[in-house]
Amino acid sequence: MxxxxxxxxxxxxxxxxxxxxxxxxxxxxxxxxxxxxxxxxxxxxxxxxxxxxxxxxxxxxxxxxxxxxxxxxxxxxxxxxxxxxxxxxxxxxxxxxxxxxxxxxxxxxxxxxxxxxxxxxxxxxxxxxxxxxxxxxxxxxxxxxxxxxxxxxxxxxxxxxxxxxxxxxxxxxxxxxxxxxxxxxxxxxxxxxxxxxxxxxxxxxxxxxxxxxxxxxxxxxxxxxxxxxxxxLAAPLHRRAIEEAAAIAGKLAQRGQALSEAGFSEQVHIRPGAPLGFFSPDGIEGARYRIDPASTPGTWSLVGHPQGASVTTAELLSWLEREPLRFTTSxxxxxxxxxxxxxxxxxxxxxxxxxxxxxxxxxxxxxxxxxxxxxxxxxxxIVDDRARRLLDTLGLSPDDVAAPRDELLARLAARDTGGGFESPEAIEARLLGDFASELARLGERMAAIDPTFSRAISRTDKTVRRGISRLTARYGRAITQRDQVRVERVDRLRAYLAPDGAPQERIHGLPYYASRLGSRAFTRLVLEACVPFSGDLKELKP
Incomplete structure (x- = not known):
C-alpha cells in the first residue's frame, strides 16, 4: 500500500x-x-x-x-x-x-x-x-x-x-x-x-x-x-502545453514512476500525451472537457463530451488566439x-x-x-468550552477522540465498569492466542504423519478467526450500548473534534465558530496561533 x-x-x-x-x-x-x-x-x-x-x-x-x-x-x-x-x-x-x-x-x-x-x-x-x-x-x-x-x-x-x-x-x-x-x-x-x-x-x-x-x-x-x-496572458502557457504535450507528459510519467518505486502514489494520474488542460467548445461559460490525444495524429478527444467530440490542434490554437478564456488549467x-x-x-x-x-x-x-x-x-x-466539558466528563483527551467510534465506546465501557468487563481487543487477543498456540502444536505433531494436514489447519484457522472476530464485535457492541448517555456524549464530542472520523478542519465550516466567538475574533485567534514554517497540529482553545 x-x-x-x-x-x-x-x-x-x-x-x-x-x-x-x-x-x-x-x-x-x-x-x-x-x-x-x-x-x-x-x-x-x-x-x-x-x-x-x-x-x-x-x-x-x-x-x-x-x-x-x-x-x-x-x-x-x-x-x-x-x-x-x-x-x-x-x-x-x-x-x-x-x-x-x-x-x-x-x-x-x-x-x-x-x-x-x-x-x-x-x-x-x-x-x-x-x-x-x-x-x-x-x-x-x-x-x-x-x-x-x-x-x-x-x-x-x-x-x-x-x-x-x-x-x-x-x-x-x-x-x-x-x-x-x-x-x-x-x-x-x-x-x-x-x-x-x-x-x-x-x-x-x-x-x-x-x-x-x-x-x-x-x-x-x-x-x-x-x-x-x-x-x-495565460494563452502562451496553454499553447506550450498543447504543442509540447508529449514531452511534458513523458517527463511527468517518469516522475510518477519514480514516486511509485519509492513507495508513494501519484496525486494526479498522468495520461500519455495529455496537455494538462481543459477546453470549453461551447463558449467561455460552457462546459469544459479535458483534452486528451486521440488516435488520429493532430486530433484531441474532449473527455466526457456527450457526443464524443474531438478537435484538431489547428482548431485549438485558433480558439486560443481568438477566445483564450475557453481554456482552463488542471x-x-x-x-x-x-x-x-x-x-x-x-x-x-x-x-x-x-x-x-x-x-x-x-x-x-x-x-x-x-x-x-x-x-x-x-x-x-479547536477545543472550545463545549468540547472541553465533554472531554472532562468522559475523562478523555482530544487525541483519544481520533480513535474509531466503536473502539472508543468499548474502551470507556470497560473502564467505567470497574474491571467487570474486558475490552473486546483483550478478549480477542486472549482467545486467538490460546487457539493459535494449540493449533500450531497440532500442526507440528501431524506434519510427519500427513503433509496435507496443513491445508486443514489453515482452513480451520481462518474460520475460527472470523468467528472470534464476529463474537468479540458483538460483545463490544453490547457493552457499549449499556450507557446511552455516554454514547450520546461521545457522539457529540466526535461531532466537535473528529466529525465522521475526519480532521475537524476538513469538515466544519466557519459559521459555527464565528457565531460563537465573532468573525474577527476568530480570525485573530488563528493568526496569533499560526507559527510560520511549521506543519504541526496545534490546539486552539478559545
Whole structure:
C-alpha cells in the first residue's frame, strides 16, 4: 500500500525529501527562494488586473498598500488558494489564508524584502458537488449539512466562476440562522454572509467578499484566474502545453514512476500525451472537457463530451488566439500559471497540494521557472468550552477522540465498569492466542504423519478467526450500548473534534465558530496561533 507523501514529507522521510526538499525549514533556503522571486517582477498588465479586481471588495488600506508594493521591483508573494466553497467551505480555508499572511510577514522580516500574501481564487474547476455545501456541528450532536441544493450540481461541467447563486442560497442562510441564531455573535457573522451570499452573486464574488472582510486588516490580495483580462496572458502557457504535450507528459510519467518505486502514489494520474488542460467548445461559460490525444495524429478527444467530440490542434490554437478564456488549467498546470504570473517566493498548501508539488519539479524545469518554497498550512483542532466539558466528563483527551467510534465506546465501557468487563481487543487477543498456540502444536505433531494436514489447519484457522472476530464485535457492541448517555456524549464530542472520523478542519465550516466567538475574533485567534514554517497540529482553545 502506498504511503501518504505529505505525512512522510512532514516527518522528514528521506524518500519524500528526494522529490520535494523541505527548504521551508531552513532560513538560508528561504532567503534563496525570496531572492529568486524578487528577480521576477510582476508584469504591469497583471498588476492592473489585480488592482481592478480588488477594488470590488470592501475598502482596506492594508490591501491597497500591498497592491502598491506589488507594483515595485523586488516585491515577492506568498500564494495560497482554494476552491470557492459555500460560506468559505471547510475551516482550512481560513487556516490557509492566515498561514500565507504569517509566512509573508516572516519572509519580509528575515530578508528585508517586501512580501505580499495573495489568495488564488480557484474558479476554473467545475466540481460543484465539492463546494456547494457547508457542515455545521450541532449542539445536540451530529452535523448539519447546509447546501445550495442545485439539481444539476452532479452533472455540471461549467467552471464555477460562472455559477450564480439562486434561491437555494436564501434557504441555506435561513438554515444557518435557525441553527446558530442564538450564538452571541451570530447576528454580526450571519449579516456578513447575507450581504455576500445573495441571489444573483457568483460563488466566487461571495467567497472573496467574506474572506477579504475577515483579513482586511492584513491586506490579503485576491486573484481570480477567470478574469477575462488575464486570459490572453495565460494563452502562451496553454499553447506550450498543447504543442509540447508529449514531452511534458513523458517527463511527468517518469516522475510518477519514480514516486511509485519509492513507495508513494501519484496525486494526479498522468495520461500519455495529455496537455494538462481543459477546453470549453461551447463558449467561455460552457462546459469544459479535458483534452486528451486521440488516435488520429493532430486530433484531441474532449473527455466526457456527450457526443464524443474531438478537435484538431489547428482548431485549438485558433480558439486560443481568438477566445483564450475557453481554456482552463488542471491541478498540475495551475501552479505553473501562478508562478509565471506572480513573483512567488512560497506557496502555502495542504496535504493534497504538497503531493501535487512532489510531481511538479520536471514541469517547473521544463517551463524554466524556479520551484517556490512549499510551506505546509497551519493545522488546528479547536477545543472550545463545549468540547472541553465533554472531554472532562468522559475523562478523555482530544487525541483519544481520533480513535474509531466503536473502539472508543468499548474502551470507556470497560473502564467505567470497574474491571467487570474486558475490552473486546483483550478478549480477542486472549482467545486467538490460546487457539493459535494449540493449533500450531497440532500442526507440528501431524506434519510427519500427513503433509496435507496443513491445508486443514489453515482452513480451520481462518474460520475460527472470523468467528472470534464476529463474537468479540458483538460483545463490544453490547457493552457499549449499556450507557446511552455516554454514547450520546461521545457522539457529540466526535461531532466537535473528529466529525465522521475526519480532521475537524476538513469538515466544519466557519459559521459555527464565528457565531460563537465573532468573525474577527476568530480570525485573530488563528493568526496569533499560526507559527510560520511549521506543519504541526496545534490546539486552539478559545
Amino acid at each position: 502506498a504511503s501518504s507523501f505529505s505525512a512522510s514529507w512532514l516527518r522528514g522521510d528521506p524518500r519524500a525529501l528526494e522529490f520535494l526538499p523541505d527548504r521551508f525549514r531552513h532560513r538560508a533556503a528561504r532567503a534563496e527562494a525570496v531572492a529568486a522571486a524578487a528577480s521576477r517582477p510582476l508584469a504591469p498588465a497583471i498588476h492592473d488586473v489585480l488592482v481592478a479586481r480588488n477594488a470590488r471588495l470592501a475598502p482596506s488600506p492594508a490591501r491597497e498598500r500591498n497592491l502598491e508594493l506589488l507594483a515595485r521591483s523586488g516585491t515577492t508573494a506568498v500564494v495560497t488558494g482554494q476552491q470557492v466553497g459555500l460560506f468559505l467551505g471547510p475551516l482550512f480555508t481560513v487556516y490557509k489564508a492566515a498561514s500565507a499572511i504569517v509566512a509573508a510577514r516572516a519572509l519580509a522580516e528575515e530578508t528585508g524584502r517586501p512580501c505580499v500574501p495573495v489568495f488564488w481564487l480557484q474558479t476554473e474547476d467545475h466540481d460543484l458537488p465539492e463546494i456547494d455545501h457547508c457542515f455545521i456541528p450541532r449542539s445536540a450532536g451530529g452535523l448539519l449539512r447546509v447546501s445550495l441544493e442545485q439539481p444539476d450540481a452532479a452533472t455540471s461541467r461549467v467552471p464555477v466562476a460562472h455559477r450564480h447563486l439562486g434561491p437555494g442560497v436564501t434557504a441555506a442562510l435561513a438554515a444557518l440562522r435557525a441553527e446558530l441564531g442564538d450564538g452571541p455573535h451570530a447576528s454580526e457573522h450571519l449579516a456578513l454572509l447575507e450581504r455576500a451570499y445573495r441571489p444573483g452573486a457568483t460563488l466566487a464574488d461571495a467567497f472573496a467578499e467574506v474572506l477579504s472582510a475577515l483579513f482586511a486588516d492584513e491586506g490579503l490580495v485576491f486573484l481570480d484566474p477567470r478574469d477575462p483580462r488575464l486570459a490572453p 491541478a498540475l498546470l495551475r501552479p505553473i500559471l501562478q508562478d509565471s504570473w506572480l513573483p512567488t517566493a512560497a506557496y502555502v498548501g495542504g496535504p493534497g497540494e504538497i503531493a501535487y508539488f512532489a510531481q511538479l519539479a520536471p514541469l517547473h524545469a521544463h517551463a524554466g521557472l524556479p520551484m517556490p518554497l512549499i510551506v505546509p498550512r497551519a493545522r488546528f483542532r
